[in-house]
Amino acid sequence: GNSVTQMEGPVTLSEEAFLTINCTYTATGYPSLFWYVQYPGEGLQLLLKATKADDKGSNKGFEATYRKETTSFHLEKGSVQVSDSAVYFCALREASYGKLTFGQGTILTVHP
Amino acid sequence: NAGVTQTPKFQVLKTGQSMTLQCAQDMNHNSMYWYRQDPGMGLRLIYYSASEGTTDKGEVPNGYNVSRLNKREFSLRLESAAPSQTSVYFCAAAGWGGTGNTIYFGEGSWLTVV
Numbered sequence: 001g002n003s004v005t006q007m008e009g010p011v012t013l014s015e016e017a018f019l020t021i022n023c024t025y026t027a028t029g030y031p032s033l034f035w036y037v038q039y040p041g042e043g044l045q046l047l048l049k050a051t052k053a054d055d056k057g058s059n060k061g062f063e064a065t066y067r068k069e070t071t072s073f074h075l076e077k078g079s080v081q082v083s084d085s086a087v088y089f090c091a092l093r094e095a096s097y098g099k100l101t102f103g104q105g106t107i108l109t110v111h112p
Numbered sequence: 113n114a115g116v117t118q119t120p121k122f123q124v125l126k127t128g129q130s131m132t133l134q135c136a137q138d139m140n141h142n143s144m145y146w147y148r149q150d151p152g153m154g155l156r157l158i159y160y161s162a163s164e165g166t167t168d169k170g171e172v173p174n175g176y177n178v179s180r181l182n183k184r185e186f187s188l189r190l191e192s193a194a195p196s197q198t199s200v201y202f203c204a205a206a207g208w209g210g211t212g213n214t215i216y217f218g219e220g221s222w223l224t225v226v
Contacts (some may be wrong), residue, residue, distance in 0.1 A: 034214070043202060043219040044155075089154060093206075093215065099145060099170065100204070100215045104154040 002027045006090050006103035013080055013110050021075040021106050023064075023090035031092040033057075033066050033073040034100070038087045047075075047088070080110045115139060118203045118218035125193045125225045133188040133221050135203030144186035145170075145204040145215065146178060155202065161186055193225045 007022040025033065035047040035057070048057030053068035062077045073090060090103040116137045125131055137144065142163045147155040147170075157170030161180040175197060177189045186205075190197055200222050206215040 036217075044217040046214055046216070049214060099157055099160050100206075101157075102147075102155040104152065 002031070002092060002094065002101045004090050004092055004101055004103035006088075006106050009105070010107035010109060013108070015082055015110055015112050016079045017110075019075070019077040019080045019084075019108070021088055021090075021108070023073045023075065023103060025071050025073065025090075025092050027071075027092055027094070029094065031094055031098075033064070034091045034093065035062070035064055035073070035075050036089045036091060036102075038089065038105075040086070044089065080108075082110045082112055084108060085110045115216055116203055116205050116218040118201075118221050120221060121219065122222045123224070125190075125223065127194060127225060129193050130189065130191050131193065131223075132190075133201055133203070133223075135186045135188070135218060136184050137186075137203075137205035137216075138184070139205055139207075139216065140183070141205040141207045141216075142183070143206045143215075144180065145206075146176075146186070146188045147202045147204065148172065148199040149202060149220075150199050158188065158201075190223075195225045197223065198225045199223060 003026045032051045034049045036044040037047045048059040050057040050066035056065045064075045087105045089105045093100045119134045145160040146158040149155050156172045159178040161167045164183045179187045200220050203218040204215045
């Protein structure tokens with residue numbers, strides 16, 4: 001079956017540091033890939049997505065590139081802010097009408 | 113701009129009680145989902161409905177039932193609540209393919225079983 005593996009957390013950074021959260025996946029066919037963010041006490045918000053190989057998703061300074069050859073979708077941001085502190089989930093969706101499979105989440109804490 | 117609406121937001125149940133979590137979406141999407149979120153385990157799929165009139169088990173269906181009442185509504189029922197069902201529950205909705213590929217989530221329902 002499908003699976004998503006995220007880097008172990010939690011991740012603690014100082015403001016303006018570079019962020020990478022690794023995500024690799026196992027899937028049949030050609031899934032779509034997503035990053036969701038969850039702020040404390042809230043639901044999940046879509047951060048960015050990519051629907052085919054070599055697509056780059058971007059939003060709010062975050063980027064991730066769909067790498068089919070390495071089955072990866074790593075999340076990056078050049079300069080994090082305190083307000084980026086949240087839990088980040090990598091996910092894939094089977095083609096068409098399939099269900100969403102999540103990684104276990106990575107807790108990010110950014111200190112001033 | 114409601115999107116996906118879940119009720120109730122918070123609930124405390126005693127072991128053995130029953131309850132239904134309600135979910136409604138106004139995006140005219142075909143697929144709906146129920147997930148539970150537990151610390152360190154990410155989100156796990158309980159049940160999903162690919163379209164009106166169909167439901168399928170996900171990763172952790174035991175102890176739950178669902179009803180896809182119509183295209184808008186997808187409810188999750190706990191017939192006899194257990195402490196292991198203490199969790200945060202998320203309902204979600206999505207279209208099929210193309211621009212409808214993204215799954216949108218409700219704000220969550222915090223359930224405690226004592």
